[in-house]
Amino acid sequence: MKLLVTGGAGFIGSAVIRHTIQNTTDEVVNLDKLTYAGNLESLAEVSDSERYNFEQVDICNRAEVDRVFAQHQPDAIMHLAAESHVDRSIDRPAEFIETNIVGTYTLLEATRHYWQAMDANRRENFRFHHISTDEVYGDLPHPADFHPSPLAEEGQGEMGQQELPMFTETTPYAPSSPYSASKASSDHLVRAWHRTYGLPVLVTNCSNNYGSYHFPEKLIPLIILNALEGKPLPVYGKGDQIRDWLYVDDHARALYKVITEGTPGETYNIGGHNEKQNIEVVHTICDILQELRPQKRSYRDLITNVKDRPGHDMRYAIDASKIQEELGWAPKETFETGIRKTVQWYLNNLDWCQRVQDGSYQRERLGVG
Template identity: 80%
Template sequence: MKLLITGGAGFIGSAVIRHIIANTDDEIVNVDKLTYAGNLESLAEASDSPRYAFEQVDICNRAQLDRVFSEHQPDAVMHLAAESHVDRSIDGPAAFIETNIVGTYTLLEAARQYWNTLEADRKSSFRFHHISTDEVYGDLAESPSPPAGEGAGRSDVSERGEILPLFTEQTPYAPSSPYSASKASSDHLVRAWYRTYGLPVLVTNCSNNYGPYHFPEKLIPLMILNALDGKPLPVYGKGDQIRDWLYVEDHARALYKIVAEGKVGETYNIGGHNEKQNIEVVHTICDILQELRPQENSYRDLIAHVKDRPGHDLRYAIDASKMQRELGWFPEETFETGIRKTVEWYLNNLNWCQRVQDGSYQRERLGANA
């Protein structure tokens, strides 16, 4: 296949490109605007390949998208370009509306026009894969136990024996933040283009990703870098928010399997089976750093509980059984193995961390002044 990947210089997009170039014979066209979180250094392993091409294009620019489709003639689209940081969406929602909603609409129309020009065999095999988030489902904290029956999904049991529901592909949308609302909107657009125009789409909703090349505004890299600098480790509220952590390279494998083997019109939830409270994650990072970069005082002493962000969802958790059952995908990393690899990567790549922050972000608090 020749794959047009939007947002390929971002955290998840670059992992997908590295995976495809390293493990397949497919060709890649990377379409990225190169905003603050996009970095071509993340693609150093792939960019020398003759099967890789880069186009610096804004997905809101229809004329440029039409040119890219015409020149490169892709067999599929993997749409990862998005504004993705909840705190930034609280401070400035306009960019999220523009990129995540208007950009997705513009890309859908460009893809639909191109798809309609293809000959029958290429038209039938074309795919538009839209990558989204579990945050569109809202908060599981107050959810009732799921009903029994087909499509209800499985549930986890807490240490106290409580039934804990999981997000399934049938979970109704209830986004809480400007970010998740914009992603929910884009999901609805993609499904409407399938239902109305027949564009062959796939939709995926994933849990929290972590791993190498993650921009330092997100929890795990922020904690690692602040700890190394002896700065406070800001934990929102009590740190009792629960997320299902998915190692980014496991996610990349899942996304490729879906675009290659997934059923048109279907939604697939992708999770890591690693539910952790934020404070647990921070403690784990501190303990690994104490082992690898020991210091006299415990890194845990740097933890500072700060005012929670507005509308903060308490718990997300994914039921990924459909992925396992229908496509045979399972995450390879546990949280314990993945977080150690992640901490080690940051320790070995501090120059990359400094370069991506220069002039754009200095690990300041975002989303606090709603």
């Protein structure tokens, strides 16, 4: 299979490409605009492969997308190119509308015309896989606000974590931020192109990813790097927001599973089974750093509570039973094993962290509203 990956120089996209080149015989074409968050160093270990090609192209540029299709003749597309940082979307929503909505529309139209011109066999086997987020669903009740059912109160059931509501593939959309609204819009476009034109699409919605090569604007790398430099560790509000954490290499395996074995027209939720409060994540990072890079002052002393982001969702939780039951995927990493690997990777790659920031972003607060 020849796979076209949009946004392949980004955090998740590069993990998908590394997984594909290192674990399959497929060819990969990486189509990426190379914005601030895209970095080809993330692909250094596979870039010399004869099965890897790179095209610096903006998905909003229809002529260039058409050229890439005509030149490389992909058998499947994994669409990961997106603006993805909630705080940035609060400051500059127009960029998110342009890339996530207009860009997805442009890619869908180019794909539709390319797919319709194929012979019957290739057209039957072609897939368009759209990678989205659990943030399109809005947020869920926080355990602190959760009240057990009358049955639980009468002793006919137990109130536990498993009884809290979770996102399923049929959860109604209720996005809260410009970012999640733009991703929800792109999901709707993809499904419309399936229903109206018959384009064989797959949609996946994932929980919060973490791991190596993550741009330092996101919580985990930001906390690691600030801690190492003795800077404040900003925690929004009380830090009681809950996220389901998914190790990026587990996500890459899931995405490849979906593109090769998923049923066209279906949606699959991908989660890590690791619900943690943000403050728990920060504490865990501080404790691992204290073990690996001990200092007299506790890293926890650097934690600073700051004003919460506008419209901040309180809890996300993914029910990933469908992909496990139908495709046989489950995460390999626990949060404890994955976060330790992640902290160690950043300790070993501080030079990469410095290069990718390179004056354009110095971990300043964004999205203050």
